[in-house]
Amino acid sequence: APKPHSTIDPSRAVRQTATTQQKRDQQGVRDMRQQGGPSADRRGFVQGAGALLLGAGLAGSMPGSLRAATPKKGGHLKLGIDSAGATDSLDPATYTAWYMQIVGFQWGNCLVELDEKVRPVPELAESWEPNADATRWVFKLRKGVTFHNGKELTAADVVYSINHHRGEGSKSGATGYLTVIKDVKATGPNEVTFVLDSSYADLPYVLADYHLLIVPEGADWTKPVGTGGYIVETFEPGVRTLAKRNPNYWKEGRAWADSIETLALNDLTARTSALQTGSVHFINRLDPKTVGLLERAPGMQVYNMPSAGHYCFPMRCDTDPFTNNDLRLALKYGIDREDVVKKILRGYGQVGNDHPVPSFDPFHAADIPQRAYDPDKAKFHFKKAGVSGPIRLSVSDAAFTGAVDAATLYKEHLAKCGITLDLVREPADGYWSNVWMVKPFCASYWGGRPTADLMLSVAYKSDAAWNESFWKRPKFDQLLLQARGELDTAKRKQMYHDLQMMVHEDGGEVIPMFNNMLFGARKDVAGLVQTPVLAGLRCGEQLYFT
Amino acid sequence: MTTNLLEIDDLHITGQGESGEPFEIVKGISLRLKRGEVLGLIGESGAGKSTLGLASLGYARHGCRLVHGSIRLGGKELLGAPPGLLRTIRGVNVAYVAQSAAAAFNPAHRLEDQIVEAAVQHGGYSIAEARAEARRLYAKLRLPAPERFGQRYPHQVSGGQLQRAMTVMAMVPKPDIIVFDEPTTALDVTTQIEVLAAIKDAIRCEGMAALYITHDLALVAQIADRIMVLKDGKLVEEGPTAQILHAPRAAYTKALVNVHRVGGVMKPPSGKIPSLEVRGIDAAYGLLRVLHDVTLRLDHGRTVAIVGESGSGKSTLARVVTGLLPPLKGEIWLAGERLPGALAQRSKDQLRRIQLVYQMPDVALNPRQTIEEIIGRPLTFYFGHRGAERRRRVLRLLEEVELPAGFAGRYPAELSGGQKQRVCIARALAAEPEVMICDEVTSALDAQVADGVLRLLLRLQAETGLSYLFITHDLATVKAIADDIVVMYQGKIVQQGRKEEVLTPPHHPYTDLLLSSVPEMELGWLDRTLAEREARKARGERVMESADR
Amino acid sequence: MRAHPLLKLVAQRLALGLGTLLVVSVLIFIGTQLLPGDLAQAILGQSATPEAVANIRAELGLDRPAHIRYLDWLFGFLRGDFGMSLANKQPIAEMIAGRLTNTLFLAGVAAFVAVPVAVSLGILAARFRETWIDKTISIVTLAAISMPEFFIGYLLIYIFAVKLLVAPSLASIYPGMALPEKLGAVALPVATLSLVVIAHMMRMTRAAIVNVMASPYIEMAELKGLSRWRITVRHALPNALSPIINVVVLNLAYLVVGVVVVEVVFVYPGMGQLMVDHVAKRDVPVVQTCGMIFAATYILLNMTADILSILANPRLRHPK
Amino acid sequence: MKTFARMPLSAKAGLLIVLVFAFAAIFGPWLAPHGEAEIVGDVWEPFSTTFPLGTDSLGRDILSRMLWAARNTIGVALAATLLSFALGMTLGYVAAVVGGWVDLVLSRLIDTIMAIPTLIFALVVLAVLPPSLLTLILVIAVLDSTRVFRLSRAVAMDVAVMDYVEVARLRGERLPWIIFREVLPNTLPPLIAEFGLRFCFAFLFLSSLSFLGLGIQPPAADWGGMVRDNANAISFGLIVPLIPAAAIAILTIGVNLVVDWQLERSSTVRRRA
Numbered sequence A: 001a002p003k004p005h006s007t008i009d010p011s012r013a014v015r016q017t018a019t020t021q022q023k024r025d026q027q028g029v030r031d032m033r034q035q036g037g038p039s040a041d042r043r044g045f046v047q048g049a050g051a052l053l054l055g056a057g058l059a060g061s062m063p064g065s066l067r068a069a070t071p072k073k074g075g076h077l078k079l080g081i082d083s084a085g086a087t088d089s090l091d092p093a094t095y096t097a098w099y100m101q102i103v104g105f106q107w108g109n110c111l112v113e114l115d116e117k118v119r120p121v122p123e124l125a126e127s128w129e130p131n132a133d134a135t136r137w138v139f140k141l142r143k144g145v146t147f148h149n150g151k152e153l154t155a156a157d158v159v160y161s162i163n164h165h166r167g168e169g170s171k172s173g174a175t176g177y178l179t180v181i182k183d184v185k186a187t188g189p190n191e192v193t194f195v196l197d198s199s200y201a202d203l204p205y206v207l208a209d210y211h212l213l214i215v216p217e218g219a220d221w222t223k224p225v226g227t228g229g230y231i232v233e234t235f236e237p238g239v240r241t242l243a244k245r246n247p248n249y250w251k252e253g254r255a256w257a258d259s260i261e262t263l264a265l266n267d268l269t270a271r272t273s274a275l276q277t278g279s280v281h282f283i284n285r286l287d288p289k290t291v292g293l294l295e296r297a298p299g300m301q302v303y304n305m306p307s308a309g310h311y312c313f314p315m316r317c318d319t320d321p322f323t324n325n326d327l328r329l330a331l332k333y334g335i336d337r338e339d340v341v342k343k344i345l346r347g348y349g350q351v352g353n354d355h356p357v358p359s360f361d362p363f364h365a366a367d368i369p370q371r372a373y374d375p376d377k378a379k380f381h382f383k384k385a386g387v388s389g390p391i392r393l394s395v396s397d398a399a400f401t402g403a404v405d406a407a408t409l410y411k412e413h414l415a416k417c418g419i420t421l422d423l424v425r426e427p428a429d430g431y432w433s434n435v436w437m438v439k440p441f442c443a444s445y446w447g448g449r450p451t452a453d454l455m456l457s458v459a460y461k462s463d464a465a466w467n468e469s470f471w472k473r474p475k476f477d478q479l480l481l482q483a484r485g486e487l488d489t490a491k492r493k494q495m496y497h498d499l500q501m502m503v504h505e506d507g508g509e510v511i512p513m514f515n516n517m518l519f520g521a522r523k524d525v526a527g528l529v530q531t532p533v534l535a536g537l538r539c540g541e542q543l544y545f546t
Numbered sequence B: 001m002t003t004n005l006l007e008i009d010d011l012h013i014t015g016q017g018e019s020g021e022p023f024e025i026v027k028g029i030s031l032r033l034k035r036g037e038v039l040g041l042i043g044e045s046g047a048g049k050s051t052l053g054l055a056s057l058g059y060a061r062h063g064c065r066l067v068h069g070s071i072r073l074g075g076k077e078l079l080g081a082p083p084g085l086l087r088t089i090r091g092v093n094v095a096y097v098a099q100s101a102a103a104a105f106n107p108a109h110r111l112e113d114q115i116v117e118a119a120v121q122h123g124g125y126s127i128a129e130a131r132a133e134a135r136r137l138y139a140k141l142r143l144p145a146p147e148r149f150g151q152r153y154p155h156q157v158s159g160g161q162l163q164r165a166m167t168v169m170a171m172v173p174k175p176d177i178i179v180f181d182e183p184t185t186a187l188d189v190t191t192q193i194e195v196l197a198a199i200k201d202a203i204r205c206e207g208m209a210a211l212y213i214t215h216d217l218a219l220v221a222q223i224a225d226r227i228m229v230l231k232d233g234k235l236v237e238e239g240p241t242a243q244i245l246h247a248p249r250a251a252y253t254k255a256l257v258n259v260h261r262v263g264g265v266m267k268p269p270s271g272k273i274p275s276l277e278v279r280g281i282d283a284a285y286g287l288l289r290v291l292h293d294v295t296l297r298l299d300h301g302r303t304v305a306i307v308g309e310s311g312s313g314k315s316t317l318a319r320v321v322t323g324l325l326p327p328l329k330g331e332i333w334l335a336g337e338r339l340p341g342a343l344a345q346r347s348k349d350q351l352r353r354i355q356l357v358y359q360m361p362d363v364a365l366n367p368r369q370t371i372e373e374i375i376g377r378p379l380t381f382y383f384g385h386r387g388a389e390r391r392r393r394v395l396r397l398l399e400e401v402e403l404p405a406g407f408a409g410r411y412p413a414e415l416s417g418g419q420k421q422r423v424c425i426a427r428a429l430a431a432e433p434e435v436m437i438c439d440e441v442t443s444a445l446d447a448q449v450a451d452g453v454l455r456l457l458l459r460l461q462a463e464t465g466l467s468y469l470f471i472t473h474d475l476a477t478v479k480a481i482a483d484d485i486v487v488m489y490q491g492k493i494v495q496q497g498r499k500e501e502v503l504t505p506p507h508h509p510y511t512d513l514l515l516s517s518v519p520e521m522e523l524g525w526l527d528r529t530l531a532e533r534e535a536r537k538a539r540g541e542r543v544m545e546s547a548d549r
Numbered sequence C: 001m002r003a004h005p006l007l008k009l010v011a012q013r014l015a016l017g018l019g020t021l022l023v024v025s026v027l028i029f030i031g032t033q034l035l036p037g038d039l040a041q042a043i044l045g046q047s048a049t050p051e052a053v054a055n056i057r058a059e060l061g062l063d064r065p066a067h068i069r070y071l072d073w074l075f076g077f078l079r080g081d082f083g084m085s086l087a088n089k090q091p092i093a094e095m096i097a098g099r100l101t102n103t104l105f106l107a108g109v110a111a112f113v114a115v116p117v118a119v120s121l122g123i124l125a126a127r128f129r130e131t132w133i134d135k136t137i138s139i140v141t142l143a144a145i146s147m148p149e150f151f152i153g154y155l156l157i158y159i160f161a162v163k164l165l166v167a168p169s170l171a172s173i174y175p176g177m178a179l180p181e182k183l184g185a186v187a188l189p190v191a192t193l194s195l196v197v198i199a200h201m202m203r204m205t206r207a208a209i210v211n212v213m214a215s216p217y218i219e220m221a222e223l224k225g226l227s228r229w230r231i232t233v234r235h236a237l238p239n240a241l242s243p244i245i246n247v248v249v250l251n252l253a254y255l256v257v258g259v260v261v262v263e264v265v266f267v268y269p270g271m272g273q274l275m276v277d278h279v280a281k282r283d284v285p286v287v288q289t290c291g292m293i294f295a296a297t298y299i300l301l302n303m304t305a306d307i308l309s310i311l312a313n314p315r316l317r318h319p320k
Numbered sequence D: 001m002k003t004f005a006r007m008p009l010s011a012k013a014g015l016l017i018v019l020v021f022a023f024a025a026i027f028g029p030w031l032a033p034h035g036e037a038e039i040v041g042d043v044w045e046p047f048s049t050t051f052p053l054g055t056d057s058l059g060r061d062i063l064s065r066m067l068w069a070a071r072n073t074i075g076v077a078l079a080a081t082l083l084s085f086a087l088g089m090t091l092g093y094v095a096a097v098v099g100g101w102v103d104l105v106l107s108r109l110i111d112t113i114m115a116i117p118t119l120i121f122a123l124v125v126l127a128v129l130p131p132s133l134l135t136l137i138l139v140i141a142v143l144d145s146t147r148v149f150r151l152s153r154a155v156a157m158d159v160a161v162m163d164y165v166e167v168a169r170l171r172g173e174r175l176p177w178i179i180f181r182e183v184l185p186n187t188l189p190p191l192i193a194e195f196g197l198r199f200c201f202a203f204l205f206l207s208s209l210s211f212l213g214l215g216i217q218p219p220a221a222d223w224g225g226m227v228r229d230n231a232n233a234i235s236f237g238l239i240v241p242l243i244p245a246a247a248i249a250i251l252t253i254g255v256n257l258v259v260d261w262q263l264e265r266s267s268t269v270r271r272r273a
């Protein structure tokens, strides 16, 4: 039950910010002038992985605060995060969306963390070693880490925590990609050994997943105790979460604010205006359409980072007419990716090449020619496919924001290729259970996985639970398994190249674009680390007041 | 010579018709009213009496306009006077007593609050004074329990009492003039006489002037010093009451004075099976018992009149016979055939053979149907006549009820009361019934119009051998057309028999009350009757009083 | 004798109300069953794997036949035990208690503002009927109702929160907050709701009064030389009460039951959002309970309306 | 035309508005400078000569979309409202005229429907019926008809006790005749008034349903939906979403001006009778 005296009064906070608004705005403006030069921006951004692939065109949108500002301790940080619900639960097994993921990383840590370049770096695990064929991994735990309840972190805790998500009777969303793990055992007070049933080079990536937060052995999952930088004080599902700083947090240079209030702001407009009025300092999921406007607004800054998240239109390769690859190709050639990126993402994203591996991924096959909008080819393949009558596409904005608009654009593009696309707007409610993977042609979204392997095995392997395009190619499966075990990077790169090629050529996915992650913040906060994967989920412990 | 309180000169008032174009209601009437004088305004319905009466308060109904002329009250010009001024004089210098007190009292407030309102609001009275005055007047108008009477709500008081309360309301601020607009028309005879008497001596001793509007000459004769006769918005004749009664000049007035009542030909009782017979009927609305063991018999081609004051159960009897209200016990026979109690069980033909004609013609006709549709429906419904055939018959029926064929296309709103009633009769005739039940068919009509309707009914009876169950509380009518009379009192039959038997003494006391209450067209009738009743009470004879006291 | 018919009525309506409630509960349950997908799928969303789904179903007993689950719920409910939320294992009673108070608070404040305003506007419009005042009032109110409520909300936020900085854009309230602060927090949602409901009530009030204005006792009042105001307020209004009461109550019901959108826009933790979220997650027991509460509110309010309009009628208040 | 001349100014204005919108609804597609879904400019462009009303969230010409949307919006709203009145009035009249247990059952039924939270109702319908224009109309109609029922029952109650209805009963008329020939024509005024409001609520309902996914199918437009699609812009002071909102408002006002005038007329007639 919430303790009134211990909670901070947001409405007062609102009024304060309201009164001091103008001052801060001028402040903001000055900041701009002082370091507004693009150079400063770019320098700041180089730390961000995205720099590798981001055209200077986006540089203008780089937030000033990325320049190494001296972090200040203290303050009451307010986050406005979407996709929260009254049904939310603190049990990481049930985490599916932004809000709980961000709350999760406030109270808990994983064994592994991913850095700006999507490299696994130690978190609760100090170091790790695979055996020769990567079927057995040994993780050394960090010493002297204590849970919020004062208990010391041990191997047993890790085993308990991981097993919550695997094996018989698990209700976790993570089961899907933990199947590779045969056994987890404590092989020492702070040493954990993972036994896999096949060679797997990417295990550390997996262990960085937001589900796999570590709690003490036998902990109650509905009120988990963590090792994180913040201790949850009040949790009102679908309303707000109040967390106080963990006084003896082990991690250096993190968890600056004294307390974090995470407000559930599902409504985009509400979120945006909350940021504008200073009711919150940081919000997620900006609407690409309004980013420009927001940036222009005084005292605002925008975090814009490329991600592995991609929008796609899966076609069921097991149902006519999509069994026909010519039709699939026609539909792939028939979409003007540039246009979609421009109109739907307003440029905050990259064109996709009909395979799910993002361009910053070390295994990204850059040499596969980018598929461009080509009405003639589309016409050609469509004729070749000999399909008659319109194609029906089931969409809802539940798939991804702007899905309906994107589909509308797609319709336009196809029209120019002489292909008629009928849009069926499906109810947002229950979209994932009765449209996705049910209707032959629909809209879908992938948040992206840390590694090429994860992404491909999750949605393209024949037996994958979420093989949304029902595309089944034994050759692909074999190669994928080989690639997993392959420790020679060069060979491995080649294998992934071939896999991406198959999907690109023959797969049942139209993947027109990868979206950037867009966050909005007030000028007086800074510190968000720009990781393309799991982007922004750790904002709680990263952000600080300048 | 005493000065005139009210002077109206060449007043023109227009109203707006259905389609909106204006038409004259009052066409240049002039009028003088002296202090302490009672001026009677009489004329048929629609003559413009109320309009004129209202005009003397400088008021025109919504849709009406005082276009031309002058209305001077104690020297002040009211026509075109600012609302502020009008407000100060209304209710204080000149007061209005409406036709239906039941409708004119606000159901939401206690009587007293409404009665003293005008006096307190702008009559310069304190509440206490006004209350005291009101109580004095309650007593004066012989209202029960004057102390507590004002505490009641309108619905807790009988019609007659309400009408008197309304008079009190008018008198409290001691106005110079009171306009009475048919204050007794809504009451039945036995009550009417009481109220009339009360009003009369109230006016006398308060020494006010009054404008007394009615369409019953016999009534106005009892109370007015002078009488003005109006006919569609124009003055027909004006003069002292005696002169109007005894030496009327205008033809129209003559007609009014000797409304010679139609005399029905005496028909011998026919021995055949009666066309309608009612045996031992008991009926109730929910728990409220209304009819107790009612038995009567209507022979072929004859007329049975059912008389009794309001609330005595006359209409209820009609409802039982027609099947609208299934009786608790008792039987109904139609020409030797027993009728089911409930409407639903009766056959189409049984329904056809009994037709009902209502008291209020304007609520008995669907305002959104043309006369042709209204009369034509039974023809189609019962006999399947359509198109030209149907039209032909409709026209014949209109002819039978003495209405021009041109009316077929009109809507009820475009007809006068009498004409509406004729349409109702035509509609009933269209079904070619054997028994026709007439519930107060004439009581909403003026004397002459009523006469016309009665004649019509008699003629039809002679021609078609119809039998009438004739419900009324108007003895004059009864005298005119009944063969047999049934007197009802509080749901029971107190006396019944051949007309001449019932009408010749010795009467049942209630019959006597009824008979003696019918106004007669001679000066001083009212005072005489009342005096007589007092005398007989003094002699200790049993004299019934109207349920209203 | 006096209150007797009234008591009878109340009893009768209560009985009927309970009957209706039962039916509603059945209908809602059937409804939730008709909805595609179930809690298990909904919880896991896109990351649902068959085995995980199966496990959840088993744990929550979603594999039992529907009627059994309904009866379980019903008897629990009758015993006053609302059970646990399937989605996050919280006791429903607790979960709802807080939200319900919030909802009632918002509705209460909104009603407190809107009803008097609406009725006075109605009276004003009736008093100055057919004048520019009347027309202005009706046009403005009409304009107000013809905007989607979420949009009115956005407008107000933009004007008062973003531009003028006089009100918070988030109506976040929580236990232990002082009343004035609470009021400050809900200022905008209240304004929005008021704008939405005022028009309807105002128009009905006007219509009812205008309707009464046609009756003879109003003419009589004019003939008594009373002022237009006195006639409108003292003579017309009391006789127009029952239709006014009815429309007011209808709108009160709306304020309690129909404000989901406003809650979302202003991020107000009320029943509406609670239910939407649980419907989305197919969390049947919670949906059921919310549905019951909404239905009960509606039925109770209707009953009050009937009783009030009886009380407003002197014939029934003071029988002969 | 005599009547038009005699109409009060407000009514004339109202009628004019209604006519203009009707015209737009009928000829919109031909009047529109651009196609319904045609993307002609950048997102949310300000007013200009090329785009008199600017462009929307996808860069489509607002003016054109407004015109295209007129048909859908008005069409659906009108159809739904008419249907709901047909349904609600019939049931309401039956309840009032027949009375007794029929009345009881019907009233309970309606109460029950009204007691079910709209959201659940809509969602369920969504789940069981295909998302089509027809479904849309049906949902709106059914939900609205409950309110219409209550009103028409109330007014019919007063008329049903009139003598002329009794006459029809005495004649042995069947229910349809009594309802449609005797009662209906005399109960229209208050219902017309209600129609004015309901008609406008239908627009809004439409927009909220399209939010649930049941709604006019993209890229087809409806005003309510347009408000929603562009709503975000308002938090940056762009007036784009105000345009469709204004359209709804103006039409509503127009309709109600006409309705008010009708009422005024009928009530004057009544007063005279």
Ligand SMILES: Nc1ncnc2c1ncn2[C@@H]1O[C@H](COP(=O)(O)OP(=O)(O)OP(=O)(O)O)[C@@H](O)[C@H]1O
Pocket: B015, B016, B017, B025, B043, B044, B045, B046, B047, B048, B049, B050, B051, B052, B061, B062, B063, B064, B215, D271, D272
């Ligand atoms: N508000 C009005 N607008 C237009 N015409 C009206 C209005 N009121 C009455 N009239 C018409 O004016 C004429 C006279 O009406 P008025 O009520 O003065 O007659 P009356 O002599 O009082 O009849 P009654 O004895 O039935 O009361 C009638 O033809 C009536 O139709």
Ligand SMILES: Nc1ncnc2c1ncn2[C@@H]1O[C@H](COP(=O)(O)OP(=O)(O)OP(=O)(O)O)[C@@H](O)[C@H]1O
Pocket: B285, B288, B290, B308, B309, B310, B311, B312, B313, B314, B315, B316, B317, B473
């Ligand atoms: N529908 C009804 N419900 C309940 N009581 C009624 C109803 N109609 C009439 N009554 C009561 O039944 C009694 C007889 O009414 P009825 O109408 O038969 O009298 P009446 O002789 O026709 O009077 P009037 O001469 O005024 O028409 C009265 O006390 C009346 O109040």
Ligand SMILES: [Mg+2]
Pocket: B049, B050, B051, B099, B181
């Ligand atoms: Mg009159």
Ligand SMILES: [Mg+2]
Pocket: B314, B315, B316, B439, B440
């Ligand atoms: Mg009667």
